[in-house]
Amino acid sequence: MSLLEVKGVQSYYGHIHALKGVDLTVGEGEVVALIGGNGAGKTTTLRTISGMLRPKQGDVTYAGRSIVGMAAHDIMSLGISHVPEGRRIFPQLTVRENLDIGAYKVSNRKLIQERMDEGFALFPRLAERRTQLGGTLSGGEQQMLAIARALMVDPKLLLLDEPSMGLSPKFVETIFDIVERLNRERGTTILLVEQNASMALGVARRAYVLQTGEIRLTGDAADVARDASVREAYLGG
Amino acid sequence: MELGIVAFVLTNVLVKGLLVGFVYAIIALGYTMVYGVLQLINFAHSEVFITGGVVGFEVFRILGPSPMNGYLKLAIALIAAMIVAGFLNVLIERLAYRPLRNAPRLVPLISAIGVSLVLQDVIRFLEGLAGRFNLVYVLPDVFTQRAFGVPVPFSTAIVPVQGKDVIVIVVAILMLVGLTYLVNYTRLGRAIRAVAQDRTTSGLMGIDANRIISLTFLIGGALGGVGGVLFGIFFSKVDPYAGTIPGIKAFTAAVLGGIGSIPGAVLGGLVLGLLENLIGVLNVFAQVPALGFLKSIGAEYKDIGAFIALILILIFRPAGLLGRNTTEKV
Numbered sequence: 001m002s003l004l005e006v007k008g009v010q011s012y013y014g015h016i017h018a019l020k021g022v023d024l025t026v027g028e029g030e031v032v033a034l035i036g037g038n039g040a041g042k043t044t045t046l047r048t049i050s051g052m053l054r055p056k057q058g059d060v061t062y063a064g065r066s067i068v069g070m071a072a073h074d075i076m077s078l079g080i081s082h083v084p085e086g087r088r089i090f091p092q093l094t095v096r097e098n099l100d101i102g103a104y105k106v107s108n109r110k111l112i113q114e115r116m117d118e119g120f121a122l123f124p125r126l127a128e129r130r131t132q133l134g135g136t137l138s139g140g141e142q143q144m145l146a147i148a149r150a151l152m153v154d155p156k157l158l159l160l161d162e163p164s165m166g167l168s169p170k171f172v173e174t175i176f177d178i179v180e181r182l183n184r185e186r187g188t189t190i191l192l193v194e195q196n197a198s199m200a201l202g203v204a205r206r207a208y209v210l211q212t213g214e215i216r217l218t219g220d221a222a223d224v225a226r227d228a229s230v231r232e233a234y235l236g237g
Numbered sequence: 238m239e240l241g242i243v244a245f246v247l248t249n250v251l252v253k254g255l256l257v258g259f260v261y262a263i264i265a266l267g268y269t270m271v272y273g274v275l276q277l278i279n280f281a282h283s284e285v286f287i288t289g290g291v292v293g294f295e296v297f298r299i300l301g302p303s304p305m306n307g308y309l310k311l312a313i314a315l316i317a318a319m320i321v322a323g324f325l326n327v328l329i330e331r332l333a334y335r336p337l338r339n340a341p342r343l344v345p346l347i348s349a350i351g352v353s354l355v356l357q358d359v360i361r362f363l364e365g366l367a368g369r370f371n372l373v374y375v376l377p378d379v380f381t382q383r384a385f386g387v388p389v390p391f392s393t394a395i396v397p398v399q400g401k402d403v404i405v406i407v408v409a410i411l412m413l414v415g416l417t418y419l420v421n422y423t424r425l426g427r428a429i430r431a432v433a434q435d436r437t438t439s440g441l442m443g444i445d446a447n448r449i450i451s452l453t454f455l456i457g458g459a460l461g462g463v464g465g466v467l468f469g470i471f472f473s474k475v476d477p478y479a480g481t482i483p484g485i486k487a488f489t490a491a492v493l494g495g496i497g498s499i500p501g502a503v504l505g506g507l508v509l510g511l512l513e514n515l516i517g518v519l520n521v522f523a524q525v526p527a528l529g530f531l532k533s534i535g536a537e538y539k540d541i542g543a544f545i546a547l548i549l550i551l552i553f554r555p556a557g558l559l560g561r562n563t564t565e566k567v
C-alpha cells in the first residue's frame with residue numbers, strides 16, 4: 001500500500017480549473033519528483049495534499065485514510081510537513097523562534113532541542129544566525145530554515161516545493177544532498193516539486209510530469225529523464 | 238510666576254498623566270493585539286473594557302459591607318472582570334467577526350460598531366433593572382488613604398497621591414510585564430505572533446489559527462477588563478456609555494504607538510496620558526506675560542489637544558512611534 005494516494009483530484013481557484021484530475025502515489029520511503037512548467041499545477045497539488053486547498057473532486061488518502069476536507073493543521077499532525085513555495089519564513093520571528101514554531105506540535109522540550117541541534121548540524125549557517133530575524137536572512141538561508149523548520153516534527157512525508165528556487169548552484173547541490181540523506185538515513189518519504197528537472201530526476205526514484213493540471217507522463221525517474229518530450233521541455237534538449 | 242507653583246503643576250501632570258496613561262495602555266493592548274492577528278479594529282473593545290468596569294463596580298458593591306481585606310476585594314474584582322470581559326470578547330469574535338472573516342474589510346468593522354452599540358444598551362438595561370444608573374465605586378478605605386498599608390511618601394501638599402493611585406500603577410505594570418513575557422517567551426505567544434505574521438503558513442506548522450485568534454481575544458478582553466476596573470478606581474465611577482471616550486483614546490494610543498505593536502501601545506498610552514494632562518493645565522501659564530493667550534485654553538481642551546497631537550505625529554510618522562514603516566504584510 002502506498003503512503004500517499006492522490007486520486008482524480010480536481011482543484012479550483014475560484015473559476016480557475018487548476019487541477020483537472022490528478023492521480024499520483026508515493027510509496028513509503030520513496031523519493032518521487034513532480035515536474036512541469038510554470039502554472040502546470042505543481043504547487044496546487046501540494047496545497048491540495050496538505051489541506052491548504054480543498055479539492056472539488058477526488059480523494060487524497062494518507063496511510064490508508066482519507067484526508068480530504070481536514071484542516072491543514074490536523075493533516076500536519078498526521079506527519080506530513082509541507083515546505084511551501086516561497087519558503088514562507090515568519091519574517092519577524094528569529095531563526096530559533098521559526099524552528100520553535102516548526103515544533104509547535106512537539107511537547108517534549110528535550111526532543112525539540114535535539115532536533116534543533118540536528119537542524120543546526122545540517123545547516124551550520126543557521127546556527128550562526130539563530131538570533132537573526134527570519135525576514136533578514138538571504139533567500140538561500142531562508143530555504144535552509146524552511147527545510148529545517150519542517151524537519152522539527154520529524155515528518156513521515158515531506159512535501160518540498162521548489163527547494164532549489166533562486167539558489168546558487170552550490171546551494172542547490174547542498175539542498176539535494178540533504179534530500180538524499182534525509183531519505184537514506186531517516187527513511188523520510190519525499191514528494192519533490194522542482195523546476196530543476198535534471199537535479200530532481202537525479203535524486204528521485206519515480207517521477208510525474210504535470211502539464212496544465214494533468215499528469216502527462218509517469219515512470220521511473222531514469223525513464224522519464226530519457227523521454228524525448230521531457231528532454232526538450234524541461235531538460236534543455 | 239512662582240517657581241513653586243510650576244513645580245506643583247508639572248508634578249501633578251506627571252503623576253496624573255502616567256496614571257491615566259497606564260490605564261490607556263492596558264486598554265490599547267486589546268486593540269493592538271486583535272489588530273495584530275486579524276487586521277481588524279475591534280470597536281466593541283470600548284464596551285468590553287467598560288463591562289470590566291461594571292463587573293468591578295458590582296464586586297466592590299456586593300463585597301462593600303464585608304470586613305474582608307481590601308486587597309482581596311481588589312483581587313476578586315480584577316479576576317472577575319478579566320473572566321467576564323475576556324469571554325465576552327471571545328463571544329463577540331465568534332458571533333460577529335468570524336462569520337465575516339472572508340468578507341471585505343469594512344464589513345466586520347460595521348459589525349464591530351453594531352456590537353459596541355448593542356453592548357452599551359445591554360449594560361444599561363441590566364443595571365437599569367436594578368435601578369442603578371450611576372455606578373459609583375464603593376472603594377475600601379485602604380484605597381483612599383494609604384497605599385499598601387503605608388502612607389504614600391510624597392502624598393503631601395505637593396501632589397495628593399492616594400493609595401488607589403499606587404494600586405492603578407502597580408496593577409497596570411504587572412499586567413504589562415505579564416503580557417510582554419507571555420507574547421515574547423511562551424509557546425502561546427510565539428503562536429500568536431506567527432498567526433499575526435502569516436496565518437496560512439501557521440496552519441502548516443500545526444497551529445489552529447482559529448483557536449489562537451480566540452485566545453488572543455480572550456487575553457485582549459481580559460486586559461480590557463482590568464483596564465475597566467482601574468478606570469473605575471481612578472475616576473471613582475463608570476456608566477454604560479463611559480467606555481466610548483477612553484476607548485477612542487486607547488485606540489488613539491495604539492495608533493500613536495504603531496498599531497500591532499505591544500510596546501507601541503504602552504508608549505502611546507503614556508504619551509497620550511501625559512499630553513492631555515499637560516494641555517489641561519496650560520492656562521496656568523497664562524500668568525507669564527508672553528503666554529497670555531493660554532488663558533482661554535481650559536481643561537476642556539484636553540481631548541482636542543491630544544487628537545491634534547495625534548494628527549501631527551501621524552503626518553510625520555504614519556506608522557506610529559514604534560510601528561514599522563514597511564509595506565510588508567505583518
Ligand SMILES: Nc1ncnc2c1ncn2[C@@H]1O[C@H](COP(=O)(O)OP(=O)(O)OP(=O)(O)O)[C@@H](O)[C@H]1O
Nearest residue numbers: 013016018036037038039040041042043044045195
Ligand atoms: N491563488 C491563486 N488564485 C488564482 N489562480 C491561481 C492561484 N494560485 C495558482 N493559480 C493558478 O493555478 C494554476 C496552477 O498554478 P500552480 O501555482 O499550481 O503552478 P506551478 O506548477 O506550481 O507553477 P510554478 O512552477 O510557476 O510555481 C496556474 O494557472 C495559476 O495561475
Ligand SMILES: [Mg+2]
Nearest residue numbers: 042043044085
Ligand atoms: Mg509552484
